Amino acid sequence: MREILKGNETLAYAVSQAKVDFIPVFPITPQTSIIEALAEHVQEGRMDAYYVPMESEHSVMAACIGSVSTGVRTFTATSGQGLVYMHELLHWTSGSRLPMVMGVVNRALAPGWNIWMDQTDTISQRDTGWMQIYVTNHQEVYDHLFIAYRIAEKVLLPVMVILDAFFLSHTMGELQVEETAKISAFLPDKPDIPFAVDFDNPRMLGSLTAPDEYMEYRYGIEHAFEEAKRHLPEIYAEFEKEFGRKYKIIESYEAEDAQVLIFLSGTLYETAYKTVNVLREAGIKAGIAKVRFLRPFFTEEIRALAAGRTQIIVFDRNFSFGKNGVFADEIKAALYGMDIPLQSVIAGLGGRDVTANTMAEVVRKTLRGELPEIYWEGEIYE
Amino acid sequence: MNNKNCVNPRLNPGHSACAGCGGSIAMNLASRHFPEKTVMVNVASCWTVIGGAAPYRTLNFPSIHCAFASGAATATGVVYGLLARGDADSRVITWAGDGGTFDIGIQALSGAIERNLPFTYICYDNEAYMNTGIQRSSATPLFAETMTTPGQNFKHQSKKDFMEILIAHDIPYAATASIAYPEDLEMKVKKAMAVKGASVLHIFSSCPTGQGFAEKYSIKVARLAVESGVFPLYEYEARHYRINHEPTFEGLDTYITMQSRFKNMGSEEIAQIKANLEYKWKILKRKEKIYNED
Secondary structure, X not given: XXXXXXXXXXXXXXXXXXXXXXXXXXXXXXXXXXXXXXXXXXXXXXXXXXXXXXXXXXXXXXXXXXXXXXXXXXXXXXXHHHHHHOHHHHHXXXXXXXXXXXXXXXXXXXXXXXXXXXXXXXXXXXXXXXXXXXXXXXXXXHHHHHHHHHHHHHHOOOEEEEEEOOOOOOOEEEEEOOOHHHHHHHOOXXXXXXXXXXXXXXXXXXXXXXXXXXXXXXXXXXHHHHHHHHHHHHXXXXXXXXXXXXXXXXXXXXXXXXXXXXXXXXXXXXXXXXXXXXXXXXXXXXXXXXXXXXXXXXXXXXXXXXXXXXXXXXXXXXXXXXXXOHHHHHHHHHOOOOOOOEEEEEOOHHHOOOOHHHHHHHHHHHHOOOOOOEEEOOOOOO | OOOOOOOOOOEOOOOOOOOOOHHHHHHHHHHOOOOOOEEEEEEOOHHHHHOOOOOOOOEOXXXXXXXXXXXXXXXXXHHHHHHHOOOOOOEXXXXXXXXXXXXXXXXXXXXXXHOOOOEEEEEEEOOXXXXXXXXXXXXXXXXXXXXXXXXXXOOOOOOOOHHHHHHHOOOOEEEEEEOOOHHHHHHHHHHHHHOOOEEEEEEXXXXXXXHOOOHHHHHHHHHHHHHOOOOOOEEEEOOEEEEOOOOOXXXXXXXXXXXXXXXXXXXXXXXXXXXXXXXXXXXXXXXXXXXXXX
């Protein structure tokens, strides 16, 4: 069935079909319409879940840890300040090997007080052991909620499905939604967590762990990420078979013969289709590639795609102070030894608009060698 | 699952508490009356360590260690998870010290009891952050020394009135209890477990290590705390106050001089404690009377 929904409503709609049993919530702009839509789904009987408004995001994540520890499928959503308030417990969720999915609408971190699009909130959590999936259009939002639960529960890791503030969360888009019965066939009824609360076989979870054992737990998390890299293409193949939509680990447009390859994440990728068309009309062989997964990071796939190009450009809507935009930093590291010039572009922080033509101009300036190694688009150079 | 060889089958023999630990006595007494299906949420505190380092386990029921601030919030998730599993007869018990209850954990506790979450929250109160080496909490009494309130910088603030905070939430059941009054404690644990909503117990748990007395005096110190009037034993149940034990109001001087945390108290401070006690009991008795005037 074709539907037209806002990004946030799309995610909530998918959750309502995913046999989620517990939804603890705390509002924050611009994710709030996700949890409000879920309140309505529950109240109108379209989903059978315990929906519990709580007193803070930190408490929300604690409740998620509690419920997933009993073996129950759990969902919540947050943004910006809310996400970083959960920080301590993000480590706890992954460290406890608890599979769950959280929707995150990227929002700029204060101060200045800014509710608009910026990736620094999720980027700053990249070390917490959560998988991070940056989606760019409404169909991708919908499909990846189910894919996220599949991979989370397969390898026992928590997963973030990440949307751009306003550009995706609050815009309407067309998508294909599936019958709940078909979704049910794709998703197991409940997660299978071997150490979930069991009255006949009591366990103490998370007790004191000495130096001679702790490292093995951490290696276990990394092993799960390696397994995730293995299983994601399999899950994508199964998804295509069930629903007819094909996803690749890295999507691209006009990349096959591109000399200039531009890596993007979030809705900037969608905008950049026009950028590529404009550049190609002017004779510049540009192509774009979408980095959907920040964690796990698909180094081999990125190297394979970058091979043979004469120029790489990476757009970041985030920054790691004292170093670089993080997608650029990670892609640069991935391309170690390949000796291809890489231009880092910082654009659109705090929701500042980035047009297709702006991006095209950045590409032209890059090719003319006019830009510093890390270029802040829109900054005035003195 | 129970250990049939032990007096208290809910606990395996052995734990790593200090000798004379009031918190271990509190668990021993309280856990005898936990329901068959109990899940405990262990908040960061001495009991993070007491119940055994992996792979050892003192508790014979499922338990989940949680981050310091999150005791009641983690319990919220466990409660709803169990309900989603179709389990309506288990009890979730958050077990926390005074630090994780009065201070860092108070946001989550307030939220859980405001929602009337069906669970029991038990605070074993040794009146400081003991597991991290004796630092002051808002449960530390007036004039007590700790490592962060040393010497003449002893605590200049009174102990937070925890029961009043709970009562302000219109909680169905809350009670103070003491390791020196086991029958009273037992009665209260049973009541707390049966509440179809939130219940909170505040158990005075003396600590030889942090309060500064020989291990053999743990029960004596706890008894003196009650008999001197410092720690009233009372319940708040269905919107009524009930004082469970009329103290003799004797032994305050002994209570104070027995504990080296009070060693810097002079006669002025002791007089102020006496005055505060008189005021507290006057108000408590008035409240019991007024709330019974239906």
